[in-house]
Amino acid sequence: MEYNNNLKWKAVPLNGLNDVEGLVGIEECLNYELNFKQTKKSKNKKKLIQSECVSSEKQKQRKCPKKKIKSSSNIHLTPSTTGSTIPNDQSNGIFNDESEDKSMNSWKAYDFPDSILKGLSEQGFSYPTDIQSLTLPSAILGRKDILGAAETGSGKTLAFGLPILNSIIRMKDDVKNVNDEKPLYALILIPTRELAIQVKNHLQKVAKYSGINIAVVVGGLSAEKQERLLNKFPEIVVATPGRLWDLLQLGHEHLSKVNDIRFLVIDETDRMLESGHFKELQNLLEKINADSEARKHRQNFVFSATLTLVHELPKYLMKKKFRGNFEMTSEQKLKKIINLLGITNPKIVDLTHGVGLSQTLTEGRVNCSFQEKDYYVYYFLKKYPGRTIIFCNSIGCVKRLTTLLTLLDCNPLPLHASMAQKQRLKNLERFTENTDSILVATDVAARGLDIPFVEYVLHYQVPRTGENYIHRSGRTARANKQGLTLLLIDSSELQNYIKVCKTLNKNEDIPSFPVEKNCFEAVKQRVNLAREIDKLQLQVKKTNSEAGWFRKVSEEMDIILDDISMKSDLEENSKYKKIASVKAKHLSNLLKNLYS
Numbered sequence: 001m002e003y004n005n006n007l008k009w010k011a012v013p014l015n016g017l018n019d020v021e022g023l024v025g026i027e028e029c030l031n032y033e034l035n036f037k038q039t040k041k042s043k044n045k046k047k048l049i050q051s052e053c054v055s056s057e058k059q060k061q062r063k064c065p066k067k068k069i070k071s072s073s074n075i076h077l078t079p080s081t082t083g084s085t086i087p088n089d090q091s092n093g094i095f096n097d098e099s100e101d102k103s104m105n106s107w108k109a110y111d112f113p114d115s116i117l118k119g120l121s122e123q124g125f126s127y128p129t130d131i132q133s134l135t136l137p138s139a140i141l142g143r144k145d146i147l148g149a150a151e152t153g154s155g156k157t158l159a160f161g162l163p164i165l166n167s168i169i170r171m172k173d174d175v176k177n178v179n180d181e182k183p184l185y186a187l188i189l190i191p192t193r194e195l196a197i198q199v200k201n202h203l204q205k206v207a208k209y210s211g212i213n214i215a216v217v218v219g220g221l222s223a224e225k226q227e228r229l230l231n232k233f234p235e236i237v238v239a240t241p242g243r244l245w246d247l248l249q250l251g252h253e254h255l256s257k258v259n260d261i262r263f264l265v266i267d268e269t270d271r272m273l274e275s276g277h278f279k280e281l282q283n284l285l286e287k288i289n290a291d292s293e294a295r296k297h298r299q300n301f302v303f304s305a306t307l308t309l310v311h312e313l314p315k316y317l318m319k320k321k322f323r324g325n326f327e328m329t330s331e332q333k334l335k336k337i338i339n340l341l342g343i344t345n346p347k348i349v350d351l352t353h354g355v356g357l358s359q360t361l362t363e364g365r366v367n368c369s370f371q372e373k374d375y376y377v378y379y380f381l382k383k384y385p386g387r388t389i390i391f392c393n394s395i396g397c398v399k400r401l402t403t404l405l406t407l408l409d410c411n412p413l414p415l416h417a418s419m420a421q422k423q424r425l426k427n428l429e430r431f432t433e434n435t436d437s438i439l440v441a442t443d444v445a446a447r448g449l450d451i452p453f454v455e456y457v458l459h460y461q462v463p464r465t466g467e468n469y470i471h472r473s474g475r476t477a478r479a480n481k482q483g484l485t486l487l488l489i490d491s492s493e494l495q496n497y498i499k500v501c502k503t504l505n506k507n508e509d510i511p512s513f514p515v516e517k518n519c520f521e522a523v524k525q526r527v528n529l530a531r532e533i534d535k536l537q538l539q540v541k542k543t544n545s546e547a548g549w550f551r552k553v554s555e556e557m558d559i560i561l562d563d564i565s566m567k568s569d570l571e572e573n574s575k576y577k578k579i580a581s582v583k584a585k586h587l588s589n590l591l592k593n594l595y596s
């Protein structure tokens with residue numbers, strides 16, 4: 001019999017059995033009547049995805065794409081006026097179908113303190129998600145280390161958050177009675193700053209009534225302010241490795257307790273083990289693991305949607321020399337992580353089946369030339385309004401596309417690593433506030449960000465790895481909601497596209513996304529005009545900055561500038577400005593008409 005991902009499990013209280021040697025926990029299967037045939041059938045059904053791709057408040061205004069994948073190469077879009085919902089029997093089983101159960105009974109098995117139950121109830125979390133119900137018994141009742149892999153948006157944060165909060169509340173009660181100690185109980189390491197802040201906020205909402213203090217330590221924000229927060233002795237610190245390492249070096253009193261922590265989480269672990277983060281992580285782990293006795297009492301959590309994903313080596317690494325080192329199976333990859341973190345005998349839960357894509361996600365692709373990508377982006381944004389993230393492979397591309405879409409009145413918000421941290425957070429906030437907002441981002445926004453109602457993810461360029469495809473796409477179709485991910489592929493990216501498909505174990509092409517060609521001429525006209533304006537504005541900027549530079553240098557060197565050439569530059573500039581402004585007026589008139 002095949003492993004069935006749709007089975008639901010519930011922890012059974014161990015009443016009196018806690019001392020049985022080797023017993024970690026007992027789980028009861030809630031839907032055991034499912035037989036093999038039904039499972040296969042429901043798997044096939046999932047290929048026919050009927051989706052409601054817009055949030056209810058927007059349904060009336062939009063031409064909602066109701067997607068039905070009929071064959072490997074076709075998506076049939078028919079506008080939906082009714083806004084059909086995904087039928088129950090097609091639910092993906094990640095979030096159990098107990099939506100009517102508001103009684104919180106499903107949490108009872110874990111014996112959470114009232115404060116936690118209150119926090120969960122206030123968030124509307126009436127029952128655990130699959131990854132939560134499969135890991136909580138071992139984590140809470142068995143105090144096991146956990147290695148968890150589950151699809152994007154499936155609730156992994158609380159899968160490690162709840163056992164930690166639960167244990168801290170109980171430990172705090174004990175410590176209070178003994179002395180006035182203020183321990184650092186848990187350290188949660190996260191690869192990106194935005195994600196660290198989000199994880200902290202997510203945990204804080206559930207811990208609202210528990211009196212547990214959670215601090216975030218990330219780069220880009222005031223170090224002094226973060227030190228002040230640490231001075232309040234938070235029980236949990238959520239941190240990016242770089243800033244944490246810096247503060248540790250400075251010898252902050254509270255952080256000096258890191259080798260005595262009781263819980264360590266490495267979220268998005270595979271990303272943390274990549275070069276760029278790896279060195280800092282290794283330094284930290286050495287420090288954290290320094291006390292081998294304390295290490296034995298620590299519970300470790302390792303989570304990611306792509307923990308067990310393995311991909312083919314790039315050609316240059318395929319040479320014999322590197323073979324042994326890089327070709328790793330999922331199991332080897334996990335072992336490497338386990339060794340590095342000093343984890344022993346963990347409970348491994350992998351719900352991804354080798355792929356971490358959400359089952360409520362619809363995938364599509366458009367093959368086009370590099371030049372045409374802007375047309376397709378603009379076409380899509382106009383035809384399918386809704387909260388959208390456009391991913392690019394470089395900061396330069398984000399900047400160019402943001403300028404172009406701004407000229408086209410789309411109000412895009414950029415997000416990339418060379419922006420000031422405050423601006424990054426501000427743009428994320430603005431993106432979250434508006435239902436039709438557009439974020440143009442590098443992969444800095446690919447992992448973990450949980451922004452509600454992101455309906456579409458566009459890949460302006462094919463992501464470099466399968467992992468990136470999964471994480472980028474995982475910004476939509478979260479927590480059982482529907483979403484669409486669309487790849488724009490030019491001929492130079494075909495190889496990479498094939499590589500991504502291989503990593504994702506796809507034996508079929510991603511379905512081609514249908515485009516209505518009748519309005520395409522209008523789209524092209526507007527985008528071309530915007531490109532011309534962009535070029536003229538760039539020229540004006542360039543001439544201005546060159547003139548400024550000449551002026552500065554001449555002043556410094558006490559040289560008199562050639563007035564005639566300066567004048568002609570300035571005249572040329574004002575000519576460009578005029579042409580740009582005429583074109584901008586023309587564009588503004590054209591923009592009023594498209595799809596209005």
Ligand SMILES: Nc1ncnc2c1ncn2[C@@H]1O[C@H](COP(=O)(O)OP(=O)(O)OP(=O)(O)O)[C@@H](O)[C@H]1O
Pocket residue numbers: 095124125126127128129132150151152153154155156157158304305447448449450474478479
């Ligand atoms: N038990 C629950 N019931 C309902 N919603 C939940 C529950 N647990 C978590 N959620 C919600 O599900 C969403 C996704 O959770 P989370 O961000 O933890 O996903 P994730 O698996 O970590 O995703 P990613 O791999 O992209 O980081 C969040 O909005 C969270 O509030």
